[in-house]
Amino acid sequence: MSKTIDTILSEHPMTATIIDGKSVAAKVRLDCRARVDDLKARYGVSPGLAVLMVGDDPASAVYVRKKIQACADVGIRSHKFLFSRDEKQSVLIDKIRELSADPRIHGILVQLPLPKHFDLKEVLGAIDQEKDVDGFHLYNVGGLVVGGTVFPPCTPYGVMLLLDNSGVEIAGRNAVVVGASNIVGKPMALMLMQREATVSVCHARTRDLAQFTILADILVVAAGCPNLITGPMVKSGAVVIDVGINRLANGQLVGDCDFEAVRRRASMITPVPGGVGPMTVTMLLVNTISSAERACTQVLQAS
Numbered sequence: 515m516s517k518t519i520d521t522i523l524s525e526h527p528m529t530a531t532i533i534d535g536k537s538v539a540a541k542v543r544l545d546c547r548a549r550v551d552d553l554k555a556r557y558g559v560s561p562g563l564a565v566l567m568v569g570d571d572p573a574s575a576v577y578v579r580k581k582i583q584a585c586a587d588v589g590i591r592s593h594k595f596l597f598s599r600d601e602k603q604s605v606l607i608d609k610i611r612e613l614s615a616d617p618r619i620h621g622i623l624v625q626l627p628l629p630k631h632f633d634l635k636e637v638l639g640a641i642d643q644e645k646d647v648d649g650f651h652l653y654n655v656g657g658l659v660v661g662g663t664v665f666p667p668c669t670p671y672g673v674m675l676l677l678d679n680s681g682v683e684i685a686g687r688n689a690v691v692v693g694a695s696n697i698v699g700k701p702m703a704l705m706l707m708q709r710e711a712t713v714s715v716c717h718a719r720t721r722d723l724a725q726f727t728i729l730a731d732i733l734v735v736a737a738g739c740p741n742l743i744t745g746p747m748v749k750s751g752a753v754v755i756d757v758g759i760n761r762l763a764n765g766q767l768v769g770d771c772d773f774e775a776v777r778r779r780a781s782m783i784t785p786v787p788g789g790v791g792p793m794t795v796t797m798l799l800v801n802t803i804s805s806a807e808r809a810c811t812q813v814l815q816a817s
């Protein structure tokens with residue numbers, strides 16, 4: 515009699531295949547390049563992204579630099595706007611309104627986190643929803659709830675692409691999301707739900723977290739706690755997506771999983787760095803290009 519997959523898995527501790535975010539990102543960026551060239555040829559338009567950054571948080575500066583470099587790589591114009599950390603909110607909002615009205619700008623991104631005296635809802639609400647390439651405006655969040663949003667938020671969108679690109683079946687499977695932030699955990703859960711996964715959402719402080727994670731066929735961890743997920747918490751053969759980015763005291767960059775231990779249980783795992791991070795930046799490019807394409811075709815329909 516042939517063995518069930520569960521028997522085979524329990525008899526053979528596995529070493530997970532590494533899901534290479536960099537190489538998937540490179541493939542998607544090739545496609546981006548082609549779409550940018552096409553926009554230029556058909557409409558004489560090159561997509562434009564505005565990146566607004568408040569303060570000089572070193573991590574934010576690194577991410578902003580990566581985004582701007584990625585834009586340059588595929589032919590997207592990027593415009594960076596820096597504000598001092600004690601800038602008035604109204605000055606930032608005026609700039610967002612100006613960019614919202616500028617037809618050469620197709621995407622507006624406000625780098626987060628903002629200093630405490632900013633009201634995040636008001637700032638994000640000032641972004642034209644048709645240019646909200648981060649997908650953080652309430653309109654786009656609502657779209658996500660109903661299914662089929664205009665701009666899926668970049669990190670969970672990138673995770674879905676990694677899963678699809680790796681041939682992971684989603685419908686009917688158990689997905690556990692650890693971390694319920696507005697930018698990763700919540701939209702991630704909604705996207706997995708939309709694809710008919712059975713979704714549980716946990717927190718770093720969930721009691722007996724392992725009781726939930728052990729059921730996951732697909733485990734997405736975005737809690738920002740190094741070593742939160744240890745080997746025994748992971749079901750044999752699970753697909754593990756580590757969204758955490760933590761800088762240790764020794765300067766090392768690690769995710770939320772004890773990578774070596776989890777790797778011996780999982781069938782696939784994303785590394786940190788080189789997993790979800792490169793996809794986040796890439797999906798920003800995808801959203802910006804989609805926005806430019808939409809703007810071009812809308813002009814045609816109107817005339």
Ligand SMILES: Nc1nc(=O)c2c([nH]1)NC[C@@H]1CN(c3ccc(C(=O)N[C@@H](CCC(=O)O)C(=O)O)cc3)C=[N+]21
Pocket residue numbers: 576577580623624625626627648668759767786787788789790791792794795
């Ligand atoms: N409005 C807004 N939109 C964002 O998309 C946004 C944000 N704010 N605030 C911060 C988070 C974080 N984020 C990352 C981008 C790139 C990597 C990335 O490229 N990581 C590399 C390594 C990074 C390194 O070496 O430091 C990797 O994982 O391989 C990670 C994280 C975007 N975010």
